[in-house]
Every structure is written in structure tokens, then in C-alpha cells.
Amino acid sequence: MKKTLGIIGYGNFGEYIEKILKKYFKVIIYLRESQKNVSTEVVFEADINTFCETCDIIIIASPMRYFENTLHLIKDKLHKEQLIIDVCSLKIFTCDLMKKILPKYVNIVGTHPLFGPNSKPEILRNKKIVLCKVNGERINSVKRFCEKLKLNVIITTPKKHDLEMAKTQALTFFVTEILNNIHFNNSNLSTPSSKLLEETVKSVRKDSNILFFDLQNLNPYSKTIREKFIKAAEKYDKKLS
Numbered sequence: 341m342k343k344t345l346g347i348i349g350y351g352n353f354g355e356y357i358e359k360i361l362k363k364y365f366k367v368i369i370y371l372r373e374s375q376k377n378v379s380t381e382v383v384f385e386a387d388i389n390t391f392c393e394t395c396d397i398i399i400i401a402s403p404m405r406y407f408e409n410t411l412h413l414i415k416d417k418l419h420k421e422q423l424i425i426d427v428c429s430l431k432i433f434t435c436d437l438m439k440k441i442l443p444k445y446v447n448i449v450g451t452h453p454l455f456g457p458n459s460k461p462e463i464l465r466n467k468k469i470v471l472c473k474v475n476g477e478r479i480n481s482v483k484r485f486c487e488k489l490k491l492n493v494i495i496t497t498p499k500k501h502d503l504e505m506a507k508t509q510a511l512t513f514f515v516t517e518i519l520n521n522i523h524f525n526n527s528n529l530s531t532p533s534s535k536l537l538e539e540t541v542k543s544v545r546k547d548s549n550i551l552f553f554d555l556q557n558l559n560p561y562s563k564t565i566r567e568k569f570i571k572a573a574e575k576y577d578k579k580l581s
Contacts, residue, residue, distance in 0.1 A: 342366045346385075346395035348410055349402035351548075353427065356457035357401065358382060360464070360489070368394060392417035400426040400434075404554040407434055411441040423447045423478050429509060429551070431498035433558045435474045447476030450498060452505075453491075458546060465490040472498050506561035513552050514566055516544040 345365035347354050358367050362382075370391045371384045385391040392398070392414050402410050407428065418424070424446055428434045435450040442448060450472035459467065469491045473479045479495070486493045519541050526538045556562050 343396040344368060344394055345397045345399065346370060346391055347399045347401055348391075348414070349400060351401070351403070352457040354401040356459075356461060357399065357427065357453075359461040364485075365397070388413055389417055393419070395422070397423045397425065400424070400428075403548075403550050404428050404430060404433060404558055405550065408437055408441070411437055415441050415443065418443060418446050420445045421447065423449070423476075423482075425449050425451055425482070427451055427453055429505065429555060430559050431470070431472050431501040432560065433502075435472055435498045439474055442475075444475065447478035448474035449479050449482050450474050451482070452501065456547075458543060466492050468492045468494060470501055471495045472501060502559050503561050505555070506559050506565045510555045510559055510562040511565050511569060512540070513544055513547075513555055514562075514569070516541045517552060520545060 342365050344367075345361055346368045347358055348370045350358075350369050350371055354369070358369065361367055366383075368383050368385050368391060370386075370388060372386055385394070398414065398418075400407065400410055407426070424438065424442060425448075426434045426438065428450075429452055431450045431452060435448075438448050438450070452470040454468040454470065455464075469486050471479055471482060471486070471493060472495075483493050483495065519537070524538070524541055526534055530538070556566070
């Protein structure tokens, strides 16, 4: 019998992971009654008590700015041996909150899939996913399942993860947002490198503004990396003057 897996947060990524996981689990989406305007075959549950009681595993896929509220919503409704997983892009923020708010008797694993809803759900081979242990020993079973999906599993600490994300994801979003603001576009005279840059801009443009600001404001290392980038840009600009 398939285990029941619940997803809280049915945005682009929540819908994406539902498509991946429905093959392996009975998937239920927590969605308030007032939000039930989605035409889909997915099973929805509007009552949070029933949702938490039913699920063996709960994945939190809500935006980071709503993450703490989500934890308070479920904290008193969880049962022993449940596995709680988040898929947020930052790990210090979410892992610290989960450890602080959720009961000690649940298993908790922080994850960050380094791919998004623009990827084809049926093609996961060698795509990267980060795992961070928070509470309990279920990180090993999560690792085995991810490897079953042919994912490249990277186990690290929330601190190391966020430092790397500041250098990669947050900085990429920052640069592409600036390029968006100056209306960066290719032309008939575009070079291959500029076309690659345009593809990056287009890819990031599909993500929400909420994600952009959360990556900049909730990662403790993002500001330092941005400042280094800006100083370097100013330095080279002066050399060209």
C-alpha cells in the first residue's frame, strides 16, 4: 500500500513535485476551500486537522515568507514518526524554524532541489538535490528515495548550503534582475554568449518577485556577496573611464 504524502503550497513548484511523486505515493494537497479553483485530478483537503492526521509525510512548499505561519498551523496536529520535509531555497532559515517550532517526536529533513518547475518531471537523472539533517534519522531513507529517482544527492549543512546559494542563486537572480531593468534583449547581431545570457534572464524571469526578495533578504550571506559584486563592477567601470 502506498504511503500518503501531503503537500502544503500548490504553486508552480508544489504542482511540479506532485507530478513527480504521485507515481510513488498517494498525494494529497492542503488547499483552503476558498482557493479551490484549480481544475485538476489531484486530491485536495481543506481541513488541516484531517490533512495532518492522514499524511505519513508532509512536504512544505509554501513561499519562505509564509513558512513560519505554516509551521505554527501544523505543529500541534502532527503525530509520532511523521516525516516533515521542506523544499525551500534557503536552509538556515527553514531548518532553524522547523527545529524550533515543530515537536521533537517528528523526523525533519531540509531539502533544496537544485532544479525547478521548468524542468521536465520525467527527466530527473543527475539533477542535484541538497539534503540537510534537522531531526531524527530519516535523512537516510530520503537519500535512498532520491537516488531511486536518479538524483545526484548532496548532503551538507544549512550554513554551507546558504553560503553557496548566496554565491550562485542569489547573485544570479540579482544580476538578471538588473538586466531585466535595463531591458536586456538579443538582436540579429547577438553572439552565442549573449544568447546564453538571455536564456538565463528568461529562465529567472519566470520565477516570482517573492522568491527574488526572499533570496536576497533571508539569506544571511546574500548582502555581502552583492556588495562584493557591486564593488568589483565599480572598480572595473573606473578602469574604463
